[in-house]
Amino acid sequence: MNLSNYLVLATILFSIGALTVLVRRNAIVVFMGIELMLNAANLAFVTFARMHGDLTGQVVAFFVMVVAAAEVVVGLAIIVAIYRTRRSASVDDVNLLKS
């Protein structure tokens, strides 16, 4: 099976993730889009590792997972905190820093 198909899949997944981040207002859904992009990147890393016969890409994929997990923890905590005070999880409502 041609390895470049995995790359095409990763591109499609990344684009879906990016679009999700850009068009959805719900912070939870935006997070899901980010996860999608991270995993698309992981897929690309693993594919390239396979292509070049080098394990570095796979190791980086593990790092990305760890970072993604940490990011989810922090991000969800922020979202919950905002929701508690403002009764909304929409990213467009979080614009207090605008002058």
Next chain:
Amino acid sequence: MTTALGGLAAARTVADADGALGLAWLLVALPLASAAVLLLAGRRSDRWGHLLGVAAPVAAFLVAGAMWLTLLGRPADERVSELALGTWVDAGAFTVDLGMRVDPLSMTFVLLVTFVGSLIHVYSIAYMAHDPNRRRFFAYLNLFVAAMLLLVLADSYVLLFVGWEGVGLASYLLIGFWDHERPNAVAAKKAFVVNRVGDIGLLTAVMVMAFLLGTTDIGTVAAEAGAMGEGWATTIGLLLLLAACGKSAQFPLQSWLGDAMAGPTPVSALIHAATMVTAGVYLVVRSGAVYEAAPTALLVVAVVGAITLLFGAIVGCAKDDIKKTLAASTMSQIGYMMLAAGLGPIGYAFAIFHLLTHGFFKAGLFLGAGSVMHGMSDQVDMRRFGGLATYMKVTWITMALGWLAIIGVPPFSGFWSKDRIIESAFAVEGGWEPWVFGTVALVGAGITAFYMSRLFFMTFHGTRRWDDGSGTAPGVVGEVPGGVQHPHESPALMTWPMILLAVGSAVLGGALAVGGAFTSWLEPVTGHVEHHEPVLPVAAIMVVTFLLIAVGVFLAWRQYAAAPVAVVPPRGSALTRAARRDLYQDVVNEALLMRPGQYLTRSLVFADRQVVDGTVTGVARATAGSGELLRRLQNGFVRSYALQMVLGIVALVAVVLAVRI
């Protein structure tokens, strides 16, 4: 000319200032310390301030007297001495030494300034008795005396410049002493600004000297003057003349002197008659060596003197304000001195001689005018005087002596000095010069006799033109403004200085002229000059002078003593109207200098606002405007930021790919 050069060369051997001459620094230090005490102690010294103020010039006069006796005890060729006080500026090739030059010329000035100054200080005690700021007045007078003595004692042009500016400052402060009245403040400012024009001349001359010779030491400049070339000597000479014109109210910078009469009368007597305004003559005579190397500049000095001589005399004939008449007369008499100085070494001694006698009789006349004003509730309009001789006998007699001195009646002081100037004007070398300068000096003597007699007769003789409270004012139709007058003689503190100055006006000239005593006293500085024969016989010049003086006095007597004087000035001829307005000097200055100057400054301000400020604010506005535009991108929506990031990354990737492929 060669004999004069020889004389100057001999004078260049400079002796040390030892003995009493070593006290020269005290002359400046004493009045300066007194001024500092009076100004710093403030109101606390109000009670005794005037006493300290009088003590300082008197002490300086005693020191000067001791120095003078020491100088007299020396042989003539050792009378030029310098007192070194240290180095002031040491900047590599250019150094300025702090020192004092004690020689017959500066000694003459020191004696004049301290003696007349002391008398006027005494007079001021009574004259300013009712002024709450009398102490401040004395502080300024002391400051003036200190600066004037520094000016004449300085051994370098830089130090001279310090004194020059000092007297200018004191003059400004004293003209505007009653600055709560606007015209006085304006007059002070006018004097300051016009003097500034002259100061630029002196400053530039000092720079040229420093550039050419690397020093401004008066002795060195005199020694090197011949070697610097006629072009440079002429430049320096004309610049010094500009300075002299500003300080001495000579044409075309004379407009400030009339307005300077806004100051208290003792100030007019000391600063604007006897001493400060003659500083220009001092400068020209002191720089004699420079002018010897620059005949053109010397000729310009004489021409300026001749013009001012007539100018002041004509203005003096038309003024009704007693002080302004005296101011115009001062201008004219300094014109005589300038003319004499412009004749070259032949006239230097006579210029200083006339300066000395003028210092006495003009100060006396001003103090007399102050005494009249004192007795007439500060009235200055001579058309409101008349017949005052019986009310103020002492003032009348002292002013009569001053009047006889200034118009040149023998044996009074003015005769000895002015007659010699007229004679030397006829004796100057050249084709047209002796005739022109001689005639101008002659005619000036006639006009002087007319306007001074006019002043004297209008004030002390003729009919009474003031209201004595009896309900009638003889010689006058209608009401007399100024209220009821009670003319009275001034207190002794005022009359004694007047008496002493009147005695000086009467006998000083004759005493110093005996055997050419004064001329030979000044010889170490001015150089020895062989006497030239005038183009006309001396006897003829004298006879014509006396005739003109007699005609002037007679015309004034017929018009202002024998005939009634109108209280309201008649319209007069075109010349009279012009002379009343200072021959339109102010109008000319305003049209030629003030208006274009104001236009220039305004257009410069406009250019500054539009171009310079415009560039700066334009940059600021452009920055702020672009910020305003970019601010729209910061809308606070996270998603739009994310979109911008994505677009940016896409663009970057596109660029990288485009470059790679």
